[in-house]
Amino acid sequence: MTSETSLLRYILKLSRFRFWIYTGGPFVVGYALGAPELEAFFALDYYVYLLYFFLPANIFIYGVNDYWDEDTDKLNKKKDDRELRVTDRDKRRLIWILWATVGVSAVLMVFQDNVERILFLIFLSLSYFYSAKPLRFKAVPILDFSSNMLYIMPGIFAYYLAGGQVPPLLLVLAGYFHIAAMHLFSAVRDKKAGIRTTAVVLGERRSLMLVAAFWTVFSALVIYLTGLHPLSVLVLMFPAFPLALLIDRRKDINKLYWRLPYVNNLLGGLLFSVVVLGLAFQS
DSSP states (O other): OOHHHHHHHHHHHHTTGGGTHHHHHHHHHHHHHHOSSGGGGGOHHHHHHHHHHHTHHHHHHHHHHHHHTTTGGGGOGGGGTTSOOOOHHHHHHHHHHHHHHHHHHHHHHHTSOHHHHHHHHHHHHHHHHTTSTTTOGGGSTTHHHHGGGGGTHHHHHHHHHHHSSOOOHHHHHHHHHHHHHHHHHHHHHTGGGSOOOHHHHHOHHHHHHHHHHHHHHHHHHHHHHTTSOGGGGGGGHHHHHHHHHHHOTTSOHHHHHTTHHHHHHHHHHHHHHHHHHHHHHHO
């Protein structure tokens, strides 16, 4: 195996390939919702930031996470199979990769207007301080799931990039409740990581109740914002996850957790298709 191939495999594992959709997806959907016409998808900016939010953004998010989580990752079994366990030998390489993503981000900011720059900086700040000291939001109850808005910021940025306006408040709130529920659901299964999260403070069942409440509010907002579109009821699949665990304690939370990306991809792709088709018919 060549050094280039080894580095590529390292970067792909570092960036959590299966989670790229959690930043790239909101960007694509946000752009579609903010685009005034189909021609917006032919703009060069769309493809530049599409690439950025799929790969460099995830390198930054998870690279910072892996650098600062060395102690807690000793208790995280995911690091041995699905993710990357950073060793002392890896740290120098990781730092260089992180600086490279910072450099790419800085270059992009040169060409942004003031609003884009502010939204972009919010994304980068949340991505960094979610894991990094002294703020380390992930270890502060309530702030842990609230700071997960970092995954919604690409969508807010894209909405403005496409149409020159920030998204309406209800749309932002829908994103907040969804990503807060996603974080809590993940934290319930990671309670052995040694971090004092909201899920640890509440305990498993109360955390699942809060997840169900968040996803119920999210579902109600989505159904309302789509004008009671028949397909919008599919969003009720999300609260069904925690409710299934609350009703039947024999169900394995780990198995359900790894099915969430498929539901996110399915519904996100469906929303994108419906919006783009609507733009096409308007043209």
